[in-house]
Each structure stands twice: as C-alpha cells, then as structure tokens.
Amino acid sequence: MMIRSIIFLLIINFNVIHAQNSFSIKKIDSLITILNDVNVYEDLGEQEMLRLSTEVYYQSKEIQYKKGMVKSLVLFSNIYLEDTRGNYHECLNKVAEGLPLAEEIGDYESSAYLFYYKGMVLFRLGYKGQAKFFFDKALEISSNIPDNDLKGMVKYNIYYGFSGLSPKDTVAELYYGKLMYNEAKKLSKKNIFRSGFIAAANTYIGSIYSRKKEYNIAETYLKDAEIFQKEVRDKRNCVSIYLEMGIIRQKQDRNEEALEYFLKAISLAKKYNMPYFLLSIYIPTSDVYGKLKDYEHEAFYLKQYRNLSDSINIEEKKMLRNNFKKINNEELAASSVVWYYLLAGLFFVIILCIIYIIWVDKKMTTKKYQEEQTLxxxxxxxxxxxxxxxxxxxxxxxxxxxxxxxxxxxxxxxxxxxxxxxxxxxxxxxxxxxxxxxxxxxxxxxxxxxxxxxxxxxxxxxxxxxxxxxxxxxxxxxxxxxxxxxxxxxxxxxxxxxxxxxxxxxxxxxxxxxxxxxxxxxxxxxxxxxx
Structure with missing residues (x-):
C-alpha cells in the first residue's frame, strides 16, 4: 500500500513539473518571437532587448531548455556586435557559450549566425583572414537549415559580411551585393523581413554604383530601396538612402535637393543614435551650404563634424584598447587552425631570414669594397x-x-x-x-x-x-x-x-x-x- 502511494505521488509530482515546464517553454518561446520581430529595435530599444534576452536566458537555464538558451545567446551576440560602444568581448563570450549548445541540439540556424557574428568581430578588429574563415564556416553550415526562408536570411547576412572584406574592389562588392539581393527576393512574401532586406540590398548596390559615378543606375536602385523601405517601420536604412541620394544630387550640382536629402538623413541618424553616419553626412552638408553661400551653416556643420570626429576618436581608441586587452593573443590563436599554421609559417620564414642575413653579412665582410650605383x-x-x-x-x-x-x-x-x-x-x-x-x-x-x-x-x-x-x-x-x-x-x-x-x-x-x-x-x- 505504501509503495503504491509513493508511486502515485511521484506521478502527480512529475505531471505538475511537466505542466510548469510546458508553461515556461511557451512563455520563453513567446519572448523569443517578440525579440525576433522586424520592428523590435523600433518598439523596444537596445536596453529593453538586453533585459528580455537576459530573462529568456535565465528562465531557459533554470529548466534546462537548451533551445531557449541558444536563441538568447544569438540575440545577445547580435546586440553586443551592433552596440555603438563596440562590446566585442561580450559578443565573443556569448558566441563561445552558444556554439556547443547549438551543435548539441542540431540548431543549424543559430550555429551559422554565431559563426557569422564571430567573423564580424574579427573583421572589425582588423583580422580579415580569420573573419573569412568564420564566414566560410557559417555559409557551409547554413546549407543544412531546412527552412528556406531562414536559410535565405542567414545567407543574406553572411554575404554582407563577405562584401566588407574587399572595400575597394567594386566588382567583388557588386557580386556579393547582388547575392544579397537574390536571397532577399527569394524570401516568401509573408516573411516580415523581406521588404527590409530588399531595401537594404538595393541601397548597398546603389551606393556602389554611386562610387563608380554611374549615377543613373545608382538612383534606380536607391528609388527601389525607398519603395520597399516604406513597408518597414524601422527607418534606419533610410539614413543610407538619403545620404547616397544627397551625394548624387551634389555631384549633379542640384544643391538644394542634395541639402534636403542630407537634412533628412541627419534627422534620422540622430533619432537612431548613428554617430558614424552623422560623421559621413556633416561634411557634404557643410559643402552644400558653402555652394549655396550660406556660410553660417557651412561653418556650423563643419564644427559639428570636428566635435563628433574628436569624440569618436577618443571613444574608438578606448574601445579598441579595452577589446584588445580582453581578446588576448591566446584566444585569437585558438580561434582557427588557419591562424596556427600562419604563426608556424611565419616562424619558419623568420628563421630563414635570420640565416640569410647571417650569410649575407659574412659574405659582405669578405669583400674589399661595395659597388655603388647612383641616380x-x-x-x-x-x-x-x-x-x-x-x-x-x-x-x-x-x-x-x-x-x-x-x-x-x-x-x-x-x-x-x-x-x-x-x-x-x-x-x-x-x-x-x-x-x-x-x-x-x-x-x-x-x-x-x-x-x-x-x-x-x-x-x-x-x-x-x-x-x-x-x-x-x-x-x-x-x-x-x-x-x-x-x-x-x-x-x-x-x-x-x-x-x-x-x-x-x-x-x-x-x-x-x-x-x-x-x-x-x-x-x-x-x-x-x-x-
């Protein structure tokens, strides 16, 4: 009788715990859905997103819901990567914690994103070779994602990462820009990110044609971008559209139209706290005011540029110092097999150079004179x-x-x-x-x-x-x-x-x-x- 009672109590206890876990999992999944919404930055802001991501992580950890933990770590990585203060060390920490969990549960989407974020951190710190290694890894893993929309979104971001590796090679930039556009167009029409992705890809391609001075083609892409951008509440991409349109109008000596675009770009860049974009807009805005002979505003925006530039330089040095302190050589060396072989190869080359220098020095001492030729x-x-x-x-x-x-x-x-x-x-x-x-x-x-x-x-x-x-x-x-x-x-x-x-x-x-x-x-x- 006592044994039956114990078994009965265990069954009741298991059912209660299972019901509580099911309720918690539903709540966690609902929060993840909110945090992955296309307008989340617009609606919540960075701080609230961090708070909710933290809640998802600890609730998931409490019930050992590994999917919830992985998704929260992906969110953390993205937030820290895009943080204006450049919190790269925290981003790499979240990636390191998330990758084994994602691999354990077979979450290819999260694995690909985490490798992509790691590549972006290394790229921004100047390690392009290592960045490419992780972009390649992310692209390889993305092919295993069963859902075509999710696969397309991941590949879109990875192609964006590749495009930055050759900033002066317009052929390579256009190649990856068009790959981004193709992935965006393939997304199903019910996908909430489709319009924003197409707008951003068109903006990127338009900016490349603008640099190539093919202004008519550039303007076509930028106007298409503006059409798709109207379907998205988050207007951050409009800053790039207006900046590029302003530059084109400035090159065409249509200065009043250029000024109108620049001022709209400045307004949005301030709203969304985009200091690097402001830095890019202030100088052409000052130049346009100069051409319009409004010297007071010309001086004002030039001063704005100088003040912001000095401020960013100070913050940038501080950020890089902090990141390089935290991301030590051992951590970077362990990040890829390629880096290990690079160091080994470099050591071998140095040894050969030392041997060669000793040989040359010895040979030179035996000579009575050195023949010099002059120009x-x-x-x-x-x-x-x-x-x-x-x-x-x-x-x-x-x-x-x-x-x-x-x-x-x-x-x-x-x-x-x-x-x-x-x-x-x-x-x-x-x-x-x-x-x-x-x-x-x-x-x-x-x-x-x-x-x-x-x-x-x-x-x-x-x-x-x-x-x-x-x-x-x-x-x-x-x-x-x-x-x-x-x-x-x-x-x-x-x-x-x-x-x-x-x-x-x-x-x-x-x-x-x-x-x-x-x-x-x-x-x-x-x-x-x-x-």
Whole structure:
C-alpha cells in the first residue's frame, strides 16, 4: 500500500513539473518571437532587448531548455556586435557559450549566425583572414537549415559580411551585393523581413554604383530601396538612402535637393543614435551650404563634424584598447587552425631570414669594397645615370618601402649623398638611403623623435607645407609626413595606435587643407610636390 502511494505521488509530482515546464517553454518561446520581430529595435530599444534576452536566458537555464538558451545567446551576440560602444568581448563570450549548445541540439540556424557574428568581430578588429574563415564556416553550415526562408536570411547576412572584406574592389562588392539581393527576393512574401532586406540590398548596390559615378543606375536602385523601405517601420536604412541620394544630387550640382536629402538623413541618424553616419553626412552638408553661400551653416556643420570626429576618436581608441586587452593573443590563436599554421609559417620564414642575413653579412665582410650605383640629374634636371644604389638593409619592410618611393613617387623627390649639384629653382630635399632607413625605423618604433627627424631630413618639404598650408593639427601633420614616406593607411594606423577610420578622417582633412583632388593618390601627390 505504501509503495503504491509513493508511486502515485511521484506521478502527480512529475505531471505538475511537466505542466510548469510546458508553461515556461511557451512563455520563453513567446519572448523569443517578440525579440525576433522586424520592428523590435523600433518598439523596444537596445536596453529593453538586453533585459528580455537576459530573462529568456535565465528562465531557459533554470529548466534546462537548451533551445531557449541558444536563441538568447544569438540575440545577445547580435546586440553586443551592433552596440555603438563596440562590446566585442561580450559578443565573443556569448558566441563561445552558444556554439556547443547549438551543435548539441542540431540548431543549424543559430550555429551559422554565431559563426557569422564571430567573423564580424574579427573583421572589425582588423583580422580579415580569420573573419573569412568564420564566414566560410557559417555559409557551409547554413546549407543544412531546412527552412528556406531562414536559410535565405542567414545567407543574406553572411554575404554582407563577405562584401566588407574587399572595400575597394567594386566588382567583388557588386557580386556579393547582388547575392544579397537574390536571397532577399527569394524570401516568401509573408516573411516580415523581406521588404527590409530588399531595401537594404538595393541601397548597398546603389551606393556602389554611386562610387563608380554611374549615377543613373545608382538612383534606380536607391528609388527601389525607398519603395520597399516604406513597408518597414524601422527607418534606419533610410539614413543610407538619403545620404547616397544627397551625394548624387551634389555631384549633379542640384544643391538644394542634395541639402534636403542630407537634412533628412541627419534627422534620422540622430533619432537612431548613428554617430558614424552623422560623421559621413556633416561634411557634404557643410559643402552644400558653402555652394549655396550660406556660410553660417557651412561653418556650423563643419564644427559639428570636428566635435563628433574628436569624440569618436577618443571613444574608438578606448574601445579598441579595452577589446584588445580582453581578446588576448591566446584566444585569437585558438580561434582557427588557419591562424596556427600562419604563426608556424611565419616562424619558419623568420628563421630563414635570420640565416640569410647571417650569410649575407659574412659574405659582405669578405669583400674589399661595395659597388655603388647612383641616380643623379644634371643642372637641367635630365637623368645622367639610370641606376639606383645597392642598399644592404636587414629589414625587408624598410627595403620595400624605400623601393616603393621610387616606383610610385617622383624620382626627383629623393637625391643621394653622391649628388652635390642641384638646381636651386627646384628646391628639392637631398636625402640619403641611410637617412631614409633611420627615418623609417623611427616611424615604425613610434619614436617621439620622428617628427623632428623628418623636419631635419626634409626641411624644404616641411617648411613648404607649414608655410603654404597653415593651421595644421599636430596629428594631421604627423600623418602627412608618414604619407610622404609612402606608408599605407593600415601601417599608419598601427604606427600611431589609431583606428583605420581615424586615419582615413585625417587623410580627408589633409586633402581638403591642401586641395588634393580625390582621384589622386595622396602619397604620390605629396612626393610630386615642390616649393
């Protein structure tokens, strides 16, 4: 009798627990549905989304509902990725926790998204090779998603990630942009994301054609984007549409129409807290006001740009510092097999380089003299000897940079120590190979003596740009000097501990200050400059 009673109580208890779990699962699934709605950012905002995602996670964990845990971790990853403060470390933490759970329950959609988010974090931190590895992984997993709509949405996002890996290759950008558009068009008409996806893809393709100066084609895509965008309450994509339309109108000298688009874009960018878009809009808005001879507003928007740019630079440096502190080398190295082999290969190359340097050094000591060839010019500026000195540099990167100056720049911009005759009318700096090597070394070491060293070795150039283009900011002048040495944007960013976006902004201001045409290579232009 007692045994029957115990069994009966156990059955009752199991049924009660099962009923409670079923109720909790339904509640959790309802919250997940709300958080995946197309207008969720518009309706709830980021903070409320974080709160609800946290509730979903802990309720799911309490009853060991793994699907709920995975879906909440995907939501967390997306929110942290798109956070304006760049909370990349938290994003990677959620990805690391979510991937094994998603694999365990066979949730291919969540696995693909989590790999995509990890790739996006690494891409934004400058690790393009690793980012591509995770985009490839996400694309491979997405093929297993049974639901065609879910599969299409995942692939749309992954193609967007791929498109960013080649920012100056318009062929590659158009290829991935059209893949995005095709995936969006294939979504069923009942899919609530379809219109927004088509609008965003059209906007992206339109912006590429605008950069290619094919304005009629660009405008067609942008107008289609605007039509589909009307069906979506979240109007963030309209910022991009209005910005691109404004730029096209500005290029066509239809300045009043351009201004109307820019002001609408500014209004929406402020509403949705999109500071990087505001940074992109303020300068063309200022330029348009200048063309309309409204100098008060021209100065106002230029000041807005400077204030926001300084603020973003400070926040950007802080964000990158925090992320690099948290995302240590061990974590990044463990992120892919590719990285491991890259390090092993690099180590092997370094060993070979050391052996080669020792061999060359030993060989050089046995020689009685080193043959030098010189590049010189007569008083009329005609080339008298078509050779360049043989330079023994241990650092391959220094050698390639010096070589780059001769390939891409004005050969007359650099003269060697054996040349003592030079036209005073030309006013060209005389710089030896050794002095160049020392200057590059100071630059790569981010040595405080670099600025002074550059002024000593390029006195005519330094004095010329400071005299002819006054009101330099010290950081802009430093970037200008580094560009004169033919360093790339990425190299300058590494040397100055800045972001690539920050260096691009400084290059833009240098172009404006010195009236350098946008189609000109800035390093070549500086090397061709004479005073």
């Amino acid at each position: 010189s010019y007569n008083m009329d500026g005609e080339e008298t000897n078509n050779t360049i000195p043989i330079v023994n540099l241990n650092n391959k990167s220094l050698k390639s940079r010096i070589s780059g100056l001769f390939k891409n720049g004005n050969k007359k911009a650099l003269q060697f120590k054996d040349v003592h005759t030079i036209s005073t009318e030309k006013k060209i700096d005389i710089v030896t190979t050794k002095e160049l090597e020392e200057l590059y070394q100071l630059a790569y070491e981010n040595n405080l003596a670099f600025m002074q060293g550059f002024k000593q070795k390029f006195p005519i150039f330094s004095k010329g740009i400071i005299t002819n283009y006054p009101n330099w900011v010290i950081t802009e002048l430093e970037v200008c000097f580094l560009l004169k040495l033919n360093l790339s944007t990425k190299e300058i960013a590494q040397i100055t501990n800045s972001s690539i976006r920050s260096i691009e902004s400084k290059k833009y201001r240098i172009r404006k200050k010195m009236n350098i045409p946008s189609q000109e290579n800035i390093s070549i232009w500086l090397n061709n400059l004479t005073f």
